[in-house]
Amino acid sequence: MIYKSLTIAGSDSGGGAGIQADLKTFQELEVYGMSVITAVTAQNTLGVQAVYPMTVEAVEEQLHSIAADLQPDSVKTGMLYSAEIIEKVAEFVEKNAWIKLIVDPVMIAKGGASLLQDDAIHAVKTKLMPLAYVITPNIPEAEVLTDMKIETTDDRMLAAKKLYAMGAANVVIKGGHSNDQDVVLDLLYDGEQFFEYKSPRKRTNNTHGTGCTFAAVLTAEIAKGRTLDDAVRMAKKFITAAIDEHLEIGSGHGPTNHWAFRMAGLSIR
Numbered sequence: 001m002i003y004k005s006l007t008i009a010g011s012d013s014g015g016g017a018g019i020q021a022d023l024k025t026f027q028e029l030e031v032y033g034m035s036v037i038t039a040v041t042a043q044n045t046l047g048v049q050a051v052y053p054m055t056v057e058a059v060e061e062q063l064h065s066i067a068a069d070l071q072p073d074s075v076k077t078g079m080l081y082s083a084e085i086i087e088k089v090a091e092f093v094e095k096n097a098w099i100k101l102i103v104d105p106v107m108i109a110k111g112g113a114s115l116l117q118d119d120a121i122h123a124v125k126t127k128l129m130p131l132a133y134v135i136t137p138n139i140p141e142a143e144v145l146t147d148m149k150i151e152t153t154d155d156r157m158l159a160a161k162k163l164y165a166m167g168a169a170n171v172v173i174k175g176g177h178s179n180d181q182d183v184v185l186d187l188l189y190d191g192e193q194f195f196e197y198k199s200p201r202k203r204t205n206n207t208h209g210t211g212c213t214f215a216a217v218l219t220a221e222i223a224k225g226r227t228l229d230d231a232v233r234m235a236k237k238f239i240t241a242a243i244d245e246h247l248e249i250g251s252g253h254g255p256t257n258h259w260a261f262r263m264a265g266l267s268i269r
Ligand SMILES: Nc1ncnc2c1ncn2[C@@H]1O[C@H](COP(=O)(O)OP(=O)(O)OP(=O)(O)O)[C@@H](O)[C@H]1O
Pocket: 110, 137, 138, 139, 174, 175, 176, 177, 184, 185, 186, 199, 200, 201, 202, 203, 204, 207, 208, 209, 210, 211, 212, 214, 235, 236, 239, 240, 243
């Protein structure tokens, strides 16, 4: 059986995040990767130097090519940039019944560059979230989407409930940005129960692309028909190995190591 996953996201010329991180991750997990590029960023480990959004027509043509020939088993969205692009993506997701939809609501790059226009947040909430099988915000993104401050785990639980009420079938709020100095907790809410996934916090600057990579693992594992709990467990293992064995590349926020999980002999089955 050949599983196929589609990423709809921005290109990171530096190779650590976006489309590049997603395709590298799919490949490591033996899932055939496909892409629809929403924007080209000129980016390296120091930051984002420029953003060139694709036209809506260019995005539509790519979506059409995939839908006409290569039905994906799961679909991930990352940087979508504008309300118009979000609306077009939502239209295709609905029309083609791409029900295994993983929404990573990318908003701001590490260096502060905006990867989503302010007026597109409404479209994320109203067009995309109701179609999501799972949404994977980090803490600042969850704050924007729920309009609340998140400081404690209880705050995060409340935010997860709010995001669920907005239409996402499952919610994972990642803990990379929490103020816990020792542990990174990722929290899953499935509408009934909370599940916690913890790892020791690594003191490192080299976490560029962790969010993309985490959601790409979920996407690949969900394509294979894994349960969400199994998929999140795998994502946590994969990203922990990728951060532990980060690559000393560039002089800013370095990328994670997408082959670390395989090199450690950790099983993908
Ligand atoms: N310092 C760290 N040590 C260990 N795991 C981490 C660390 N930072 C992030 N992670 C893990 O990486 C994944 C992404 O988390 P994070 O909350 O940082 O997402 P993100 O903000 O979308 O990513 P990025 O910071 O790259 O934009 C999660 O599984 C999280 O647990």
